[in-house]
Amino acid sequence: MAAGYSEKVMDHFRHPRNVGEMENPDGIGHVGNPTCGDIMEMYLRVKDKVITEAKFKTFGCGAAIATSSMITELITGKTLEEALKVSNKSVIAALDGLPPVKQHCSVLAEDALKSAIDDYLKKTTGKGLEGWQPHNEH
Amino acid sequence: MAAGYSEKVMDHFRHPRNVGEMENPDGIGHVGNPTCGDIMEMYLRVKDKVITEAKFKTFGCGAAIATSSMITELITGKTLEEALKVSNKSVIAALDGLPPVKQHCSVLAEDALKSAIDDYLKKTTGKGLEGWQPHNEH
Amino acid sequence: MRQVYMDYAATTPPLPEVVEAMLPYLDEKRVFGNPSSLHSFGQEARAAVEEARAKVAALINADPREIVFTSGGTESDNFALHGVLYANKDKKDHIITTKIEHSAILAPCRFLEKQGFKVTYLNVDKDGLVDPEEVKAAITDKTALVSIMHANNEIGTIEPIAEIAKLLNGKGVYFHTDAVQTVGQINVDVKELGVDLLSASAHKFYGPKGAGFLYIKKGTRMKAFMLGGEQEQRRRGSTENVPGIMGMGKACEIAKIDLPNRIKHLTDLRDKLSQGLLKIIPDIHLNGHPTKRLPKNVDVSVQFIEGESMLLNLDLEGIAVSTGSACSSSTLEPSHVLLAIGKPPEEAHGSIRFTLGRLNTEADVDYVLDIFPKIVEKLRAMSPLVRRK
Amino acid sequence: MRQVYMDYAATTPPLPEVVEAMLPYLDEKRVFGNPSSLHSFGQEARAAVEEARAKVAALINADPREIVFTSGGTESDNFALHGVLYANKDKKDHIITTKIEHSAILAPCRFLEKQGFKVTYLNVDKDGLVDPEEVKAAITDKTALVSIMHANNEIGTIEPIAEIAKLLNGKGVYFHTDAVQTVGQINVDVKELGVDLLSASAHKFYGPKGAGFLYIKKGTRMKAFMLGGEQEQRRRGSTENVPGIMGMGKACEIAKIDLPNRIKHLTDLRDKLSQGLLKIIPDIHLNGHPTKRLPKNVDVSVQFIEGESMLLNLDLEGIAVSTGSACSSSTLEPSHVLLAIGKPPEEAHGSIRFTLGRLNTEADVDYVLDIFPKIVEKLRAMSPLVRRK
Numbered sequence A, B: 001m002a003a004g005y006s007e008k009v010m011d012h013f014r015h016p017r018n019v020g021e022m023e024n025p026d027g028i029g030h031v032g033n034p035t036c037g038d039i040m041e042m043y044l045r046v047k048d049k050v051i052t053e054a055k056f057k058t059f060g061c062g063a064a065i066a067t068s069s070m071i072t073e074l075i076t077g078k079t080l081e082e083a084l085k086v087s088n089k090s091v092i093a094a095l096d097g098l099p100p101v102k103q104h105c106s107v108l109a110e111d112a113l114k115s116a117i118d119d120y121l122k123k124t125t126g127k128g129l130e131g132w133q134p135h136n137e138h
Numbered sequence C, D: 001m002r003q004v005y006m007d008y009a010a011t012t013p014p015l016p017e018v019v020e021a022m023l024p025y026l027d028e029k030r031v032f033g034n035p036s037s038l039h040s041f042g043q044e045a046r047a048a049v050e051e052a053r054a055k056v057a058a059l060i061n062a063d064p065r066e067i068v069f070t071s072g073g074t075e076s077d078n079f080a081l082h083g084v085l086y087a088n089k090d091k092k093d094h095i096i097t098t099k100i101e102h103s104a105i106l107a108p109c110r111f112l113e114k115q116g117f118k119v120t121y122l123n124v125d126k127d128g129l130v131d132p133e134e135v136k137a138a139i140t141d142k143t144a145l146v147s148i149m150h151a152n153n154e155i156g157t158i159e160p161i162a163e164i165a166k167l168l169n170g171k172g173v174y175f176h177t178d179a180v181q182t183v184g185q186i187n188v189d190v191k192e193l194g195v196d197l198l199s200a201s202a203h204k205f206y207g208p209k210g211a212g213f214l215y216i217k218k219g220t221r222m223k224a225f226m227l228g229g230e231q232e233q234r235r236r237g238s239t240e241n242v243p244g245i246m247g248m249g250k251a252c253e254i255a256k257i258d259l260p261n262r263i264k265h266l267t268d269l270r271d272k273l274s275q276g277l278l279k280i281i282p283d284i285h286l287n288g289h290p291t292k293r294l295p296k297n298v299d300v301s302v303q304f305i306e307g308e309s310m311l312l313n314l315d316l317e318g319i320a321v322s323t324g325s326a327c328s329s330s331t332l333e334p335s336h337v338l339l340a341i342g343k344p345p346e347e348a349h350g351s352i353r354f355t356l357g358r359l360n361t362e363a364d365v366d367y368v369l370d371i372f373p374k375i376v377e378k379l380r381a382m383s384p385l386v387r388r389k
């Protein structure tokens, strides 16, 4: 497989799920910056504390795109509480692994999710996600 | 050709001319030592200042044996004066060249000749070959 | 699916004639001896190696005794730096090089710095060109070596080596050029270039992997790098890679004859490809010098999207290219070359290098011009850097 | 004329299966990619290289991640010394080795001495054995590395590596062995040997020239020697020699299976040859240890005559051997190994090494036993060291 990616990664890379922006999202996450070569934006639609829809836009490598796609699938239909348990490790596992040098991309996806939930909580409760700080190194 | 030797060298190596010792030689030359890996003995029969016969024994590499053989050929029939003009360069030329790392073997042959003439002169005139000193590095 | 290999700067397939030339030296019934052995098995191998050396020398207008065989471009580069610096260390300790060298130069330079040597890393302009006057200005009486690549592997810019050599003349410094991307591809003549040392790697010009050479001008004060036996006039220990050397010899012999055709073929394809890309795709830039560039090289930065994702999409369509994006390296740094020519990081991350070669055709270029714009479009639709209208 | 190659310690012909295994990686229609390339051409090559790595690791009972591919035994040896010494230089500066190492160890040691490192060169006994207690006694708190060859290339003596490893245990020194003459020839198990680093060269065990490896035990503090790209887990720059690596992988795979046969076949021939020579030829001595020796090695000193002249005469009869005589080296020094085991110079000059291999037969040995005594007689008749009765 090219670049040492699993078939699952390549599937999500070729056919990314939930690509795009969202009209009036309930939460927006934005992480990364162009200097690092990875940027991810996540849009959430939340109803009764359940994520009913997730979308993303990503500037980044194959792993960044695949983890973005995978995390939107993993969280759709989950409560916010459940979604917060989706760690970068769960994303990697769901993708049948990532090459060592690409593991950091999964942190980006996790951060985008948390950033979006943080945004949602700030908008709805006035208080962000407790104890959350985006990673510095993407 | 093996070890970079010319056909002429290999011919003299395979079929060395004038190998052996001599009964009552008129001059004996002995140069080299086992530490260096090269020893040559030369025996001369001289009549009316002409070398009528030359023989050698050599402990040494292919080049040492071939130069020994060649020099005995080159000097046979020559006057002592003529023989003294047979330098290591003439031996190398007569052998169609020697690999650079083997050039020193031809010096051994030249020295053996001079040593034998020196011995002959000492025996006949009481005085050795003028200005002659064997090389130290064989 | 159509397979279009456009990564000839990474490696080239050996020519069939090259493989043919290697086979007798891999055959237990033919010439398998060690060239250092005195017996016929060895001397047959020795004679072959010397024939190959003559062919290598002929390609670059050198004397065969000035060619030392190595295991590849990296070893040649390490050898040149290590060899000159350690041999002249009693009097000199300074190297001048550039910021756009291959890591096979930059990594040994960093090692040498740790050992107390000094290194000046020269800037290049926005096209990747070194300024000869800057080279000259950097010289001190401690300078032992100037090392400047002949052409850059990434952006394809060809450096003014001969011009620099003229300015170095009489200054008592050795001049090395890493010609890994030029030997067999454009004219490389050590006398015209005026260099003392020149590195090459066979697999970059249709020879086998694992073989390279260093040209060392007669009289150059040099130490060995690969220390061991007395091979290569005591300049490089280790049993010679005879099949590899034979393959490289053949590759040189063919390159010498074929060079004008190669240049013409690739220049035509290159111009068609780069003009096509620049015309079809918006927000795309050609990296490197517009004209002083390798016939094979088309290096572009595509804005708003990242290199590896382009590369993988191209690969899915059978097109093989490379990228200067961080994602392709384990350091996660974008290409030092693109940064050195002043590209902002996001453009460096968005670079794609097409390098053409002998098996490429016009149809290949047409295929790329058809496929690549679609990929760019797809990825841009996914990019947060592109805002919806 | 009969051709009898008995110089298998100098190099071995690649097995036909080895060549077979290389060909797809030399074929422009098959797998020619650069393993560092992300596209399929590259990744196919990458996968192959990793398969080969697993085969190499399996032969010596290592983990594949502990194998670094190199260009041969010399590079592996340079790498081991340079890598350990420079990585641990802040605290340690001392190497212990022996007087009978290959020049691929001795030459880098001399270089390192010039850079301020200290080297202890241990003596060996008359059979070429290192005394483990002497190794232990030489250790100081500055000792970074002990490097002792597994078996000597010239006299065939096998050193007590496992025993030395036990004595080094817990002393905080790394232990390297040059196993160029043993891998694929006798049992080599890095865990049984207890070493941290081990060098090998493919062409010594029916693999191709230009490929070797260094085993580096997990956790070893090591710097790279070949500095450049990020290949080989950043331990060795340069595009991998894929065909060479594939050949070496196959050679390892076959060696693993074939080892018991090889040992039996060679031991039988060796004993027949050495017993025959000692019986037929007067004033001849076997060099090296009588029993702790490589199955392939018969090294003798023939008194009163010189090695190269024997070698050439044997070559004229189709028999290929080697010699420790000065005349075969450009330094004009006889073998440092023979001098180290206490041979007087004239015996060192008179040494001939027969090294057996897979294509040798009993008939080959008979042929040598017929021819060699005649050659000895002819040369002795020419020798001034033999007096006429």
Ligand SMILES: Cc1ncc(COP(=O)(O)O)c(C=O)c1O
Pocket (backbone or CB within 6 Å): C228, C237, C238, C239, D072, D073, D074, D075, D077, D102, D104, D149, D151, D152, D153, D178, D180, D181, D201, D203, D212
């Ligand atoms: C013991 C030993 N070490 C190292 C080497 C060097 O191996 P290579 O010539 O393949 O670099 C050899 C063979 O020449 C050897 O016999």
Ligand SMILES: Cc1ncc(COP(=O)(O)O)c(C=O)c1O
Pocket (backbone or CB within 6 Å): C072, C073, C074, C075, C077, C102, C104, C149, C151, C152, C153, C178, C180, C181, C201, C203, C212, D228, D237, D238, D239
């Ligand atoms: C300019 C340049 N120098 C050196 C090298 C190193 O060559 P190799 O990988 O054959 O050691 C390369 C290729 O990777 C290169 O492009």
